[in-house]
Amino acid sequence: MxxxxxxxxxxxxxxxxxxxxxxxxxxxxxxxxxxxxxxxxxxxxxxxxxxxxxxxxxxxxxxxxxxxxxxxxxxxxxxxxxxxxxxxxxxxxxxxxxxxxxxxxxxxxxxxxxxxxxxxxxxxxxxxxxxxxxxxxxxxxxxxxxxxxxxLVLEDTGPGFGLDTQNGKYTTVGSFRTPVSFxxxxxxxxxxxxxxxxxxxxxxxxxxVGGDSRSVAEIAGIMKSAGAGRIDIDCLPYEKYKKENNVGPSSRPDPYVWFLMGDEGIAHTAAFLGDDNELVNPGQRLWRWKTVEDLAEETCGKSAKDVVRPGRK
Ligand SMILES: NC(=O)c1ccc[n+]([C@@H]2O[C@H](COP(=O)([O-])OP(=O)(O)OC[C@H]3O[C@@H](n4cnc5c(N)ncnc54)[C@H](OP(=O)(O)O)[C@@H]3O)[C@@H](O)[C@H]2O)c1
CATH class of the missing domain: 3.40.50.720 (NAD(P)-binding Rossmann-like Domain)
Incomplete structure (x- = not known):
């Protein structure tokens, strides 16, 4: 009862x-x-x-x-x-x-x-x-x-986030070593x-929370290990990109998401925005978080199609 x-x-x-x-x-x-x-x-x-x-x-x-x-x-x-x-x-x-x-x-x-x-x-x-x-x-x-x-939604990892694995080209704004949480x-x-x-x-x-927090450089390495082939990382200058993409309201989320990925703005880690993974799932005893490695393995390193939906990031 x-x-x-x-x-x-x-x-x-x-x-x-x-x-x-x-x-x-x-x-x-x-x-x-x-x-x-x-x-x-x-x-x-x-x-x-x-x-x-x-x-x-x-x-x-x-x-x-x-x-x-x-x-x-x-x-x-x-x-x-x-x-x-x-x-x-x-x-x-x-x-x-x-x-x-x-x-x-x-x-x-x-x-x-x-x-x-x-x-x-x-x-x-x-x-x-x-x-x-x-x-x-x-x-x-x-x-x-x-x-x-x-x-970010792990399953959406793809061109909308600047991560075009299928064409072997990743684009970042600012650092490609900043962690991004998925x-x-x-x-x-x-x-x-x-x-x-x-x-x-x-x-x-x-x-x-973040099921996995990885930099773009790490993601490229993980996808390559899973069979993606060559991935080149193109790094856009931070200040120039910010100026060009923050001029007014836009319903397209991608420019903001790209910027935030290089700006520590989606880093749900103790050093940046905070990490409450242990609060909700101590020691992963309730479930195992799905990781970028899991996604790479599932897709043989070829994640993902462009699934960006306007206004949904
Ligand atoms: N989709 C993603 O990949 C994604 C990514 C990141 C964040 N999010 C966030 O997750 C949340 C849900 O997003 P979603 O993409 O799952 O939403 P969604 O599929 O577009 O819509 C979810 C539900 O909202 C209800 N709904 C839609 N239009 C409505 C309206 N005009 N009035 C009242 N109810 C309406 C509908 O339910 P009923 O018809 O059954 O009432 C619909 O099935 C949002 O806050 C979004 O920002 C989503």
Missing amino acids: ASITRPVVAIAGVTGHLGKHVTTSFLSSTFEDKFSEIILLSRNETCLFQPSSSETGVKLSTRGYNENNLKEALQGIQILVNTIGPAGHDFGTKLADALPGTHIRVYFPSEFSVDHYAHDFAHPEWQQKKKHFANVQRVVPHMKVCRVFSG TAVGDVGRTVATLATLPAEKIPDVVH
Whole structure:
């Protein structure tokens, strides 16, 4: 039987790219018995799989929601994970406005990318995320809000990050020896699920994780060892690139991502932005982080196609 002390968690955006992985993690045997109910929220409830109860006693249910019924849709929930995508910022604003009328104690806003508080680039997606957080703080100042920054998506390692392995050409801005943090989408899901199992007072406000933190020079070496063949690294001058690419708002994330990779802006390590890997997965006892080596092995050194999606870094 489910214990009444276990919290009810809901995930919004479950049909999305990241949301599917987050949902899979919550439903895995490692985590599902930590919650009394897992609620999947979607604007289109019919896309979701049918509710059931698992052997561990966790109740799995679905709820349709829209911008007009958010307060009702969020009733009975103690932990809310938001994985709504970049097209849903207006919806996110309404979601934030509905929070005061709920019993949600812990909220994970839809971050799961680079720490855009560590720099001042005018990327619209990052500005929307900042606005959302400020709005949440305003309407529910006492709610635990945990922003999870997981760096770049490991599986997206490719030309969008300046790493064109298939054509043997890597491009960096500034140093190619600066560590850059990558996290596999499944590991992002496991990170959030772990944090959701902690007592609210033990959940940090900000979490930086990185399944692997490697410099571009290291990545080139790893891909070569796995069969990539020759890779040349072209290093663009830092100041010139910054001047040319920081002249105004741009919806294209790549220039900012390239810049940050060479600028220590995506280094989730103790020496730079901080590293909370041990907090969420001490000694890798809950799972083994997927690494650049794993990716290289899977792809025989030929990662990855260009998977950059506008506004999603
Ligand atoms: N995709 C990536 O590779 C990636 C990389 C780095 C960071 N991230 C971050 O992860 C988060 C999720 O991104 P994603 O790419 O997974 O998102 P996504 O697939 O584009 O969308 C996720 C879900 O958001 C909901 N949604 C979309 N438009 C909406 C709207 N107008 N109003 C309300 N809900 C809407 C949809 O769920 P329903 O239709 O079921 O309601 C959709 O399935 C974002 O914060 C993003 O920055 C993603």
